[in-house]
Amino acid sequence: MKDKKRVIWVFLIIFAIILTGGRMLAYSINITGYVRNYTGVLLQQNNKYSIVQNTISLNIEGSSDKVAFNVNPYIYQYPNESVNIGLREAYLDIYLKFIDLRIGKQEIIWGKADGVFITDIVSPKDLSNFLMPDFDEIRMGVTAVKADYYIGNNLLEFAWLPVFTPTQTPENGSIWYIAPSFSVPVTYDNSKNNITSSLKNSDVFAKFSALTSLIDFEIMVGYAWDDDPTIHIIKTIDSSKQLTAVTLIPEYHRLGIGGGSFSTTLGGFVLRGEGAFYNGKYFQSNNPSLYEGVVKKNYIDYLLGLDFTVWDIKLSSQFNQKIILNYDDNIVNDEYTNLVTFLASRRFLNDTLNLELFTYVGLNDQGLLIRPKVNYSVADGFDITLGSNIFGGDSGMFGQYNDNDIVYFKVKYSF
Numbered sequence: 001m002k003d004k005k006r007v008i009w010v011f012l013i014i015f016a017i018i019l020t021g022g023r024m025l026a027y028s029i030n031i032t033g034y035v036r037n038y039t040g041v042l043l044q045q046n047n048k049y050s051i052v053q054n055t056i057s058l059n060i061e062g063s064s065d066k067v068a069f070n071v072n073p074y075i076y077q078y079p080n081e082s083v084n085i086g087l088r089e090a091y092l093d094i095y096l097k098f099i100d101l102r103i104g105k106q107e108i109i110w111g112k113a114d115g116v117f118i119t120d121i122v123s124p125k126d127l128s129n130f131l132m133p134d135f136d137e138i139r140m141g142v143t144a145v146k147a148d149y150y151i152g153n154n155l156l157e158f159a160w161l162p163v164f165t166p167t168q169t170p171e172n173g174s175i176w177y178i179a180p181s182f183s184v185p186v187t188y189d190n191s192k193n194n195i196t197s198s199l200k201n202s203d204v205f206a207k208f209s210a211l212t213s214l215i216d217f218e219i220m221v222g223y224a225w226d227d228d229p230t231i232h233i234i235k236t237i238d239s240s241k242q243l244t245a246v247t248l249i250p251e252y253h254r255l256g257i258g259g260g261s262f263s264t265t266l267g268g269f270v271l272r273g274e275g276a277f278y279n280g281k282y283f284q285s286n287n288p289s290l291y292e293g294v295v296k297k298n299y300i301d302y303l304l305g306l307d308f309t310v311w312d313i314k315l316s317s318q319f320n321q322k323i324i325l326n327y328d329d330n331i332v333n334d335e336y337t338n339l340v341t342f343l344a345s346r347r348f349l350n351d352t353l354n355l356e357l358f359t360y361v362g363l364n365d366q367g368l369l370i371r372p373k374v375n376y377s378v379a380d381g382f383d384i385t386l387g388s389n390i391f392g393g394d395s396g397m398f399g400q401y402n403d404n405d406i407v408y409f410k411v412k413y414s415f
Contacts, residue, residue: 033058033415040132040408042175050175050406051129052079057088068093072141089141100148105141108159110207110220112261112272113303115341115358116320119220119259119276122159122205124227126168130176130401131369132389140165153211161203164195166252167227175404182246189234192251195225217262220276226255230282232292249292253282259301268308272318275302287330298325316343338363352377360398367393367400385410 034057040050057074069092076084091104108122115135117125123139131138143163149156170176180186195201203224210217229250236245259276278299285295305318320339327335340363345356353376360369373387389406393399 028063030061031058032061034412035415036410036412038408038410040406042403043405043407044403045175050404050408051132053077063093066095068095087141088137098149100150102144102146102148105143106146107136107139107141108144108146108205109139110218110261111274112218112263113274113305113320114316114318114343115360116303116318116339118274118301118303118320119218119257119261121222121224121227121257122161122203124165124167128168128170128174128176130170132406140168155207155209157207157209159203159205161205161224162199163197164201164203164225164252165227166195166225166229176401178400180246180248184243184245186246186248189247189249192232192249193229195252201225215262215264217260219260220258222255222257224255224257225252226281230294231284232294233284234292253280255280270307272305272307273303275300283324284332285328285330286332287328295328295331297327297331299323300325313344313346317341334364336364362393362396362398365393365396365399367391367396367398369398381414383410383412383414385412 034055036053036055036057038051038053038055040052042048042050054077055074058072060069060071060073062069071090072088073090074086074088076086078084087105089104089106091102091106094101094103109120110122111118111120113120115131122144123142125138126133126140127138142161142165144159144161146157146159149158170178172179203222205220205222205224207218207220209219229252232249232251234247234249235243236247238244256279257276258279259274261272261274263270263272265271278301280296281299282294282296284293286293287295300323301320303318303320305316307314307316309315318341320341322337324331324333324335340361342359342361343357345354347354354374356371356373356375358371358373362368368391370390370392371387373385375383375385377383386407386409388408389404391398391401391404393402
């Protein structure tokens with residue numbers, strides 16, 4: 001933690017120097033950001049706080065003729081806890097004759113889906129608070145070299161990630177942490193939980209995107225580590241064939257990915273689609289002949305969405321399906337996993353008041369997450385948000401959090 005703080009302060013000192021000598025360095029410096037309080041209360045569990053967070057986020061940008069930079073430091077402060085200081089992004093843009101380079105820590109956002117990650121997998125996710133934060137805070141920055149080559153209205157994009165960054169999961173003790181459900185003692189073996197930083201362990205991605213009068217589309221490929229570890233299970237059986245202990249071994253595996261997305265206008269509707277083929281995904285299996293309880297399969301993940309407006313109400317619906325190929329009945333996941341999302345929003349009072357409802361519905365287990373939200377712009381840069389996260393169901397991604405219904409408010413000043 002001390003090393004991280006030291007790095008942050010070095011960055012801040014450097015940019016303070018640039019600010020004071022900006023004219024001499026011929027840089028145009030711009031600083032924006034926000035200050036926010038975010039407080040959530042559980043509707044069950046004796047109305048405990050789900051979160052009390054004070055945030056300062058800065059966005060420092062500078063540019064000259066051929067070079068620009070962006071640094072986004074942030075501070076999360078929680079009552080009676082240590083301050084969390086980090087860098088969401090810190091990159092340098094270099095504009096060459098035929099190609100643009102972006103080097104450093106950055107968020108890379110691909111795809112057309114809302115609230116679902118299919119081809120948008122270059123930047124890993126911070127799920128330490130599940131899906132509760134805004135999506136620009138769920139995505140994590142990655143150290144990368146990204147090259148953009150423009151061909152008319154088309155773009156060829158290449159990203160090299162020299163260092164692996166995994167998904168951030170809830171810590172033990174968090175209301176979002178789900179403990180393993182075994183009736184015997186459980187231990188963790190983390191010996192395979194780290195990826196050595198080396199050239200051969202890099203991630204690589206490429207994307208071609210085109211903008212035409214009829215359709216916008218993207219085609220992407222990637223060879224990367226799965227951001228989510230596979231949990232290998234070692235079971236200890238005694239002489240009477242009774243289970244006595246379980247060892248869980250989180251391990252990351254390589255994936256090959258190919259996919260794309262599109263959007264087009266049909267009358268007053270916008271049709272969107274996104275899909276990907278994943279080669280070499282590991283799934284947990286109950287097959288007793290498998291030593292570590294995992295099996296390697298390919299799978300398809302796709303989505304279709306429709307956006308339209310009725311009586312000034314913006315409406316959007318999406319259907320998402322995951323299909324495990326060459327399926328066998330011992331796999332813990334269903335062969336087909338179906339998810340539907342629905343979004344409705346409308347603005348009032350000269351766009352100062354926005355009402356929004358976003359809903360996830362898991363069709364396999366009837367789990368759901370309902371997210372109503374009201375945002376009011378009190379003054380220029382000053383916003384107040386009141387919202388709720390209501391879970392339904394008994395199992396699955398959303399049903400497992402049935403006791404975590406939340407009401408929250410955010411007070412935010414942007415500058």
